[in-house]
Amino acid sequence: MPKPRVIYWFRTDLRLHDSPALKAALDLNPECLYPIWTWDPHYVYRARVGQNRWQFLIDCQNDLSASITKLNKNSKLFLMREGPTTLLPKLFKAWRISHLVFEKDTDAYAQERDAQVKDLAKEAGVEIIMEKHGRTLYDSDLLVKENGGHPTMSISQVEKVGPQIGEIPKPIPAPTHLPDPGDTKLDFEQEKPSQEPDINAIQRQSSDRSYTHIAGPNNDFAVPTLTELGMEPATTQHRGGETVALKVLSDIISNTDYTATFQKPNTAPTAFDPQATTLLSPHLHFGTISSREFYWRVQEVVDNYKGNASSPPTSLTGQLLFRDMYFGAQAALGYKFGQTVGNSHCRFIPWHLPSKVDSKTGLVTGDYNIDSQEAETWFQRWKWGRTGFPWIDALMRQLRQEGWMHHLGRHAVACFLTRGGCYIDWERGAEVFEEWLIDHEAASNIGNWQWLSCTAFYSQFYRCYSPIAFPQKWDKEGRFVKRYVPELEKFNKKYIYEPWKAPIQDQKKAGCLITGSECGEQGEFKVYPKPMFDFPERRTICLDGMKKAYQVHLYGDNPKVLDGTWRELFADDAEGPTEGTKIEDALNGDAPGQSRIQKGVSKEDKERDGAIEEDEDEAAEKGGENKGGDKGGSKRKRGQATLDRHIKKSKAAK
Numbered sequence: 129m130p131k132p133r134v135i136y137w138f139r140t141d142l143r144l145h146d147s148p149a150l151k152a153a154l155d156l157n158p159e160c161l162y163p164i165w166t167w168d169p170h171y172v173y174r175a176r177v178g179q180n181r182w183q184f185l186i187d188c189q190n191d192l193s194a195s196i197t198k199l200n201k202n203s204k205l206f207l208m209r210e211g212p213t214t215l216l217p218k219l220f221k222a223w224r225i226s227h228l229v230f231e232k233d234t235d236a237y238a239q240e241r242d243a244q245v246k247d248l249a250k251e252a253g254v255e256i257i258m259e260k261h262g263r264t265l266y267d268s269d270l271l272v273k274e275n276g277g278h279p280t281m282s283i284s285q286v287e288k289v290g291p292q293i294g295e296i297p298k299p300i301p302a303p304t305h306l307p308d309p310g311d312t313k314l315d316f317e318q319e320k321p322s323q324e325p326d327i328n329a330i331q332r333q334s335s336d337r338s339y340t341h342i343a344g345p346n347n348d349f350a351v352p353t354l355t356e357l358g359m360e361p362a363t364t365q366h367r368g369g370e371t372v373a374l375k376v377l378s379d380i381i382s383n384t385d386y387t388a389t390f391q392k393p394n395t396a397p398t399a400f401d402p403q404a405t406t407l408l409s410p411h412l413h414f415g416t417i418s419s420r421e422f423y424w425r426v427q428e429v430v431d432n433y434k435g436n437a438s439s440p441p442t443s444l445t446g447q448l449l450f451r452d453m454y455f456g457a458q459a460a461l462g463y464k465f466g467q468t469v470g471n472s473h474c475r476f477i478p479w480h481l482p483s484k485v486d487s488k489t490g491l492v493t494g495d496y497n498i499d500s501q502e503a504e505t506w507f508q509r510w511k512w513g514r515t516g517f518p519w520i521d522a523l524m525r526q527l528r529q530e531g532w533m534h535h536l537g538r539h540a541v542a543c544f545l546t547r548g549g550c551y552i553d554w555e556r557g558a559e560v561f562e563e564w565l566i567d568h569e570a571a572s573n574i575g576n577w578q579w580l581s582c583t584a585f586y587s588q589f590y591r592c593y594s595p596i597a598f599p600q601k602w603d604k605e606g607r608f609v610k611r612y613v614p615e616l617e618k619f620n621k622k623y624i625y626e627p628w629k630a631p632i633q634d635q636k637k638a639g640c641l642i643t644g645s646e647c648g649e650q651g652e653f654k655v656y657p658k659p660m661f662d663f664p665e666r667r668t669i670c671l672d673g674m675k676k677a678y679q680v681h682l683y684g685d686n687p688k689v690l691d692g693t694w695r696e697l698f699a700d701d702a703e704g705p706t707e708g709t710k711i712e713d714a715l716n717g718d719a720p721g722q723s724r725i726q727k728g729v730s731k732e733d734k735e736r737d738g739a740i741e742e743d744e745d746e747a748a749e750k751g752g753e754n755k756g757g758d759k760g761g762s763k764r765k766r767g768q769a770t771l772d773r774h775i776k777k778s779k780a781a782k
Contacts, residue, residue: 130226131159133310135219137212137230138165138205139238139415140569141262142188143370144195146299146418148260149231154303156227160310163196165189166216167209167338167352169321170237176327176563179354180531181410183362184566188414189351191369200306206349209339213244214319220252223310229257231415234268234459235570236466264452265296265419268459271452279465279473280456281585283441286449299421312349318342327494331563332358364531366407366566373411380406381425388433391442397536398603400526400611405534406444409567412451419448454575457584464684466574467492467555468583471684475583476694477677478704479546479553481507490690496556499705505645506550509660510541511560513613514647516659517595518625520544522612529612531566540593542580547674548592549666551703554581582674589674592667596625615640615647615654628658673703 136153144150153161171177193205208215219225228249233242242258249256261267271280274289290296320339326332337356344350354361381387395404411417426444430437440446457465457473464470467483470490480503483492498504509515513524523537533541538561544550545557558577562568578584599608606624610617616627618638623630628642635641640654648655680697688694698706 132156132226133160133224134158134227134229135162135164135216135223135225137216137228138163138192139230139233140413141231141415142192143373143416143418144192144199144302145370145374146262146302146421147231148262148297148300149229149258150303151300152257152260153227153229154306156229158227158307161203161307162219162223162225162309162312163203163205163306164219165205165207166212167207168241169211169339170241172336172338172357173321173323173326173328176559178328178331178531178563179357179359180362180364180366180564181566181568182354182357182359183364184366184368184410184531185414186351186353187368187372188370188416191371191416193351195370196306199303200308202308203306204349205351206309206312207344207351208314208349209342209344209352210318211321212241213248216245217248217252218316220249220254222314222316223312225252225254227255227257231263232258232261232267233263234455236458236463239462262418262420263415264455265423265448266290266293266452266456268452268455271456272460275456277460279458279460280453281473283446283449283453286453286456287440290449290452296423297420299418299424314342331360333360334358363529364566366410366530366532368410368414368416368566370416373408373417376406376408376411377417377422377425380408381429384429384433385435387426387429387444388435388437390444391438392447392535393442395534395536396602397523397534397540398599398608399534400608403532403534407532409572410532413567413569419451423448451572454571457575458571463491466558466570468553468684469689471584473584474578474684475677476680476682476684476686476689477547477581477583477674478694478698478702478706479551480704481552481556482705483553483555492555496553497705503550503552506660507545507552507556509645509657510545510550510552514645514657515544516628516642516645516657517544517663518606518609518613518616518627518656519595519599522609525612527561527564531564533565538576539580540595540598542577543593544595546577546581547589547670549595549661549663549670551666551670551673554578554583557581587678589678590671592671595663599625613656615656627656669703676702 134153134156136150141147141149189205189207197204216228220228228245233239246256266286270293271286271289272278274292275285280286280289318339318341323336326336336358338352340356341347344352392405397404408417408422412419412422423445430443430445437443440449461471461473464472467485468474468476469483469485469492480500481496481498484495484497485491486493506515510520510524513521513528515521520541523533523541526537527533542554542557545552546554554577558573561573561577565573575585579586582589603609605621606616606619609624616624616638619627619630619640620634620638623634627635627640630638630642636653640656641650642656642658643650644655645657645660646655647657676698680694682689682694682697686694688697693709695706695709698704700707
């Protein structure tokens with residue numbers, strides 16, 4: 129009987145250590161092994177990916193390819209520039225493949241793609257091996273099964289049902305050798321994908337050329353470059369690859385006090401050189417570090433520590449359990465996990481700038497409705513770091529430049545955009561994070577935004593992060609702000625979080641005027657904008673709105689949400705697009721003659737009851753979050769009424 133001819137398909141497992149799926153491929157004792165990557169147009173054109181995350185991926189792929197070649201000089205990562213559903217059937221035939229092996233993936237798109245690939249393999253007589261999970265501590269599908277078939281909506285659920293699956297598997301060593309690949313001729317025609325729609329077109333300096341040749345411009349299966357993608361050079365200093373990841377982990381483990389006593393809420397969001405946390409999250413996403421390798425190496429330190437070690441959920445291992453929680457929720461809910469409409473476990477809030485939904489599929493389209501031009505302006509100012517609140521702007525600029533932000537920073541900007549300031553749909557914020565984060569993975573990003581907007585996982589909406597008081601607890605000197613908002617670098621610490629309060633002479637002395645709504649220059653002075661709204665006033669409006677929405681108590685799968693009749697439950701002058709009986713009624717107010725529908729990216733600006741008290745206790749930690757908080761007025765503009773009046777008159781009865 130002939131020996132197997134095996135393709136090993138790398139995806140989000142760009143490593144050689146602790147790879148159960150790769151071990152399964154090698155256990156076949158194959159005649160030849162082809163380590164491949166398919167350059168999937170879904171990620172090139174349909175998913176939001178900025179140049180920093182592309183560069184991180186490119187680093188990971190080049191590092192893996194070099195590691196493969198170290199084990200076998202005849203092998204490498206064979207990267208082919210075609211989508212998997214059209215490429216793989218041709219490879220099966222050209223390379224006479226008997227087995228296709230890959231790691232299990234429970235992302236919504238991945239499940240859909242892999243189902244198609246399994247059908248194609250069956251037609252070709254190729255055996256599939258994909259039962260091995262390696263992306264999370266527990267198999268996400270088994271986590272859901274042990275949770276009664278329900279999404280995991282709290283850390284306590286993971287801690288309860290995880291052990292019922294069994295002990296977290298110990299990591300397995302990297303292979304010491306790899307078989308030769310066979311003939312790598314590609315005697316078939318490349319099927320080039322359509323570039324339209326290209327959601328990343330706004331980020332390209334030139335058109336994408338990564339599909340010009342199936343095996344790359346030199347026919348050597350090289351990893352594409354940012355230049356081929358038409359992207360500008362990366363601005364992040366963070367580098368990818370298994371070699372980097374293992375060194376970072378070793379450095380962390382060598383500091384036993386840090387490793388054993390780590391408590392995430394006590395790490396400083398203002399630390400930047402170095403950061404206060406591990407920064408292994410992008411490596412976990414791309415699989416350059418195994419979650420089990422991370423878990424057990426940390427656990428070994430904790431088990432042998434003589435002092436008082438931290439424990440989940442705030443400990444290092446607790447962070448991995450949080451990640452498993454989000455993956456379990458996504459595995460159960462699929463595409464609907466990433467949106468409010470149709471999501472049985474996401475509370476409905478009448479946010480500004482709500483997503484457009486395809487009436488046939490029930491899925492969001494990537495576009496959104498502009499019900500308020502003011503809210504759209506706020507969104508763009510938030511995204512590009514010019515809100516006039518230095519703490520928020522510094523965080524958003526750090527995100528854009530480096531592709532990363534401390535988790536308490538993410539809490540601050542998400543609260544500000546949604547329930548604690550702008551009252552804008554969490555889906556808008558999740559899209560920006562999807563574009564700019566190097567550690568973006570759908571499950572964690574979506575879950576975090578639902579948590580921080582208090583639409584799922586967490587319900588204490590009255591705890592808001594002040595953009596003034598909160599950072600002062602961590603960084604009285606304002607070093608973080610001065611690093612990322614350099615126009616304020618000469619401001620006295622007294623005014624660093626409220627520069628608009630500085631006397632004009634102090635502003636001139638610091639070389640920066642606080643005026644208008646844009647950043648720039650005015651004569652000899654730099655210009656930084658005034659705050660885009662009165663924060664205490666907006667917080668009050670948002671909290672009243674959240675209170676009303678919680679009283680109405682709708683979830684995304686409620687028929688009233690699906691057909692739009694939820695508006696009958698809110699007063700016309702309530703915050704959000706609540707006017708009338710349908711979305712069109714809410715789009716006729718403050719910008720006559722302007723288009724009310726816009727893409728999510730501006731070309732001009734380049735268990736339902738699972739909501740719990742905040743497990744990590746961030747809001748009880750180092751200050752700034754409040755129930756009453758900053759003193760301020762309660763004056764409301766037209767269209768910004770509170771939502772605490774209940775239903776004093778029904779719109780349906782009008």
